[in-house]
Amino acid sequence: MTEPLDVAGLQRRLVEFAAARDWQPYHTPKNLAAALSVEASELLEIFQWLTPEESARVMSDPGTAHRVTDEVADVLAYLLQLCATLGVDPLAALAAKIERNERRFPVPGGGGPEAT
């Protein structure tokens, strides 16, 4: 594994992985959005019967920690493949959203040094 761990590199590997197996016909935006939703539910399934406190300790059990990490990978994989298919830059989308939210939900009392 000498390949750098950045989003663009991983996205390229996912696209090449699917192309090498002729999976592109299945990877319509609609199917990828469904698969993303299914994987997010598999992640939720791990937590569904836990109390809030139990859910905070979920990584202390190695088996559960592995399962959580694996489902996180699946969610990210389908999100990046969907973005590749649609031509959406997920990091730019998130940066723009954070900025909109910073204006939409101002910190109570102002926040930041200038507020004093």
Next chain:
Amino acid sequence: MTEPLDVAGLQRRLVEFAAARDWQPYHTPKNLAAALSVEASELLEIFQWLTPEESARVMSDPGTAHRVTDEVADVLAYLLQLCATLGVDPLAALAAKIERNERRFPVPGGGGPEAT
């Protein structure tokens, strides 16, 4: 916005955003997993009645393109916040998964020029 668009930087901004608004008590792993699943469904909702062909053209309508980009941002935001809370590195998780899948689903015929 001079802040670099990398996953770690965005994750830090999301955590600071929630902390400044005292939202951490709500951000249990269980709640974040539920919110991630809800946002993934909002993304799927855009595609639910479309044919495969219509779903491939979804970015050609500016209003729908904006909605898709916004929901992608929401999914990524909750995924990164969940990972921050759990101490999971999402890019390392995905890289490990891709390598497992490359062994699990070998390319038919070998793949790559060296295979010939």
Next chain:
Amino acid sequence: MTEPLDVAGLQRRLVEFAAARDWQPYHTPKNLAAALSVEASELLEIFQWLTPEESARVMSDPGTAHRVTDEVADVLAYLLQLCATLGVDPLAALAAKIERNERRFPVPGGGGPEAT
């Protein structure tokens, strides 16, 4: 509304409702399964930031109670339409499942009159 409130009657009205509006081409099993999943997430969204205790009191607020009831109706509507399209009897499916589960998860201590 003199029509009886049974599952078969409601299912028939849903099918006629869709047919009268020429919505059947959209109502493939795949699309209905996606819509069912989206509606179930909208129901979950009401609960996603609540503590277990708050979630138990959700019907005491009239606005939230109305929203819950409405989402329950949407989930049931898509489930019944999916079943109609597939020819699945949902009540028979559930009865069979309960019987399988009664064998799979025997009551600790035996349960039932013979257990005494």
Next chain:
Amino acid sequence: MTEPLDVAGLQRRLVEFAAARDWQPYHTPKNLAAALSVEASELLEIFQWLTPEESARVMSDPGTAHRVTDEVADVLAYLLQLCATLGVDPLAALAAKIERNERRFPVPGGGGPEAT
């Protein structure tokens, strides 16, 4: 199986099943809503890579038909348990929703015998 296959009877058996196994502490409305959403996604998973045409033929394969029927049962089970916990009548909720939708989406051209 002499018990009648109606919604109220099935709901009662589900509640008794959970009570006999001391599962009520897990059955908060929030957890049941999460479980319902997870089961709806398991149903969607069956369809996620299928074309619309393939999705219409899903019951012709006995194995897939069994899986579909089983997931339908799980979705209905959690929906009925959630309704029991919240005191919501799902059939009345759906009947009210259908009537609202009949006013909200009038049939094009009028519909009904009076329209002629």
